[in-house]
Amino acid sequence: MRDEYYGRLLVQRYQLLEIAGKGSMGQVYQAKDTLLGGVIVAVKFLSRSKINQRVRDRFMREATISALLGEKSIHIVKVRDYGVDDEEMPFYVMEFLKGESLKEAMQNKPMPLPKFFSFMRQICLGLQCAHDGIEIDGNVTQVVHRDIKPSNIIIIKDATLGELVKVLDFGIALLKSDDSPTGFMGTPAYCSPEQMDGKTLDNRADIYSLGIMMFQMLTGELPLKPKASSFEGWFQSHHYQTPKSFSEVKARLDLPPALMDIVNQCMAKTAVQRPSSVTEVLNVLTQIEQVPDRSAAFSNSLVSNEVRPAPQTNTIEAICLQSVWPKDKPRAEIVFPQLIEHQNTELATMWIMLSRSEIEKYRNNKPHAQFLFVGAPHPMLLWLTTLYQTEQQHRMLPCYLDLKKPIGEKTLQVLTQTGSYRLILFALEGDERCVCTIEGKVPLRKIQLLKEWSLESQNSPATHGQIKESKRSLKEELESLKPKLVASLQRQISKKNLN
The missing domain is CATH 1.10.510.10 (Transferase(Phosphotransferase) domain 1)
Structure with missing residues (x-):
């Protein structure tokens, strides 16, 4: 049996559909936002039996808190609107989560x-x-x-x-x-x-x-x-x-x-x-x-329901060391992203070709990851990895991800899910086989940013004619960032040495 409010139009905008949930304080309806092309939203009402000024105030505060928090984190439901209907019943509108x-x-x-x-x-x-x-x-x-x-x-x-x-x-x-x-x-x-x-x-x-x-x-x-x-x-x-x-x-x-x-x-x-x-x-x-x-x-x-021994470790390292330089890539100092399958999951990797002397210089160093993003005119991410010894001895490895291409979108997804990556290094003077790998971690604060950028890129249009413009913007931002990044890494290294 349909709810009595089915089809009701709130404030000339939200057309109520079926009940999506009920609670002690009220109920939530699935609704169409007729002003925005019929996009599905959720509308929460207060229960008539609970209505008084104290409850009204608390209800409005709930909407306000959720709205402010939803703008700060993708892990909190977003509130989009607040109002009262023609019978003075308060409601607020949220994203519909299926x-x-x-x-x-x-x-x-x-x-x-x-x-x-x-x-x-x-x-x-x-x-x-x-x-x-x-x-x-x-x-x-x-x-x-x-x-x-x-x-x-x-x-x-x-x-x-x-x-x-x-x-x-x-x-x-x-x-x-x-x-x-x-x-x-x-x-x-x-x-x-x-x-x-x-x-x-x-x-x-x-x-x-x-x-x-x-x-x-x-x-x-x-x-x-x-x-x-x-x-x-x-x-x-x-x-x-x-x-x-x-x-x-x-x-x-x-x-x-x-x-x-x-x-x-x-x-x-x-x-x-x-x-x-x-x-x-x-x-x-x-x-x-x-x-x-x-x-x-x-x-x-x-x-x-039995305790079994853990599988053999270092399988990721072994798989990465089997990597072979692609035949369609030039033998030059270049960087590109690649996904490697491992135990029914995928690992985000950055494939790099450098001189053997540089590889030996940095192979035992911990890489530092930095990310820059532009959402317009075309969504792109700069994944910058820095190998660092001193202010005079460091190597920045920029990798540009087009977030409207499957490899870019998937690489970003894996980075946010795993919080880790591998550098796969090949020598200019060697054969096509991998020389060594270096494991890197993505700090938690940056994972949150990556998630937000990922969602933003999904909602951004693909404007392939503007890819060069987005890449140019990222390059300009990188140039201004370089001195600050080197100084920050120097401070981190100095602090570790003191400890």
Whole structure:
């Protein structure tokens, strides 16, 4: 049976279609934006039974917080409009996200580690944005979500990222400028002890909820089991019950000890015992993820619920060393991107031909990645890798990616997903075989930028006649950047030497 509001036109613009979701505070409709060619959006209404001035104010604040955060991070749902209908009922308009919630994706069973790390990285980036704060009336104010749980995380298919994860529902979010207790609000199964007490909260309340959710993602079970599924039951569990250990869960898991440690730290009963920021959590997860082949070992162990040995390491190195210089490329000092298949995934690589003396000079050095982007007139990315010894001895390797070509688009996607790359080096004086490889990492702050540029490029038109103009702009920006980049690298090297 169709909803009574089906086909209703809001403010002469949004035509309501079917109900997309319901909650305690109201409901969300799928709608057409008739002003913009019928693009599908989501419209959230307040429930008539809940309406009063306090709820109206909170609803408008939810829209404002989401709008400001959505502009800062691709991992938070974007709000596009706010208004009231002809019956004075407030509503706001969001991007329509067709996907599944994290609750649906988990299916009450352990999640493979590669997927866990990918989802958690994106969730942490969204939360990090909220905790860093938004500017209201000239002041930056931190935002505590207060309702982090699987049903408030949505996963949507994305052509560039594969799966894009977004944090939803800032309906009970707390602005840290509100420094007085507000009473209990939240979902009891995921709330911190101090939140159950109705105390003043900071970002560590969200970190506790994150810990509960991580345990559930890794095991398929909640870490706490109250005697009764009531507020009092959960209150007692969060305050006094010791969370399950990973060894107590039904599935036999082969998890890195460091991963279990960070999850347990997040679930500490007192806020001071938890990580101080979601950035700290993200950094630890990134370090764990980069340990070779742990993720694959965990995925294999889930097949039969038995712990299996990790596969042989260094397979990436072995595959890269088998690379042969393409016959259609000149033997010259050139640089170009290439994707290499590895264990059903792809690795972003930069193929480089240099003199043998230069290769020997830099082969043991850590590369430094820098990225520049122009979205118009044609979306292009400059992937700049610098090999550095001293201010006088460094080599910059610029690689231009046309983001409207499959190789450019896919290379950017792999860089954002893996956060790593390989330099494949060939000698001018040698044969066609690879001489050596050098592993590089993309810093987390740059991964976020790459994701935003990737989405922007998808929405930009392809103007192939303007490729040279975009490339020229990038070259000019690179020339102005070079002195600053060399000085920055010199400071980093000096600081490491002092330590």
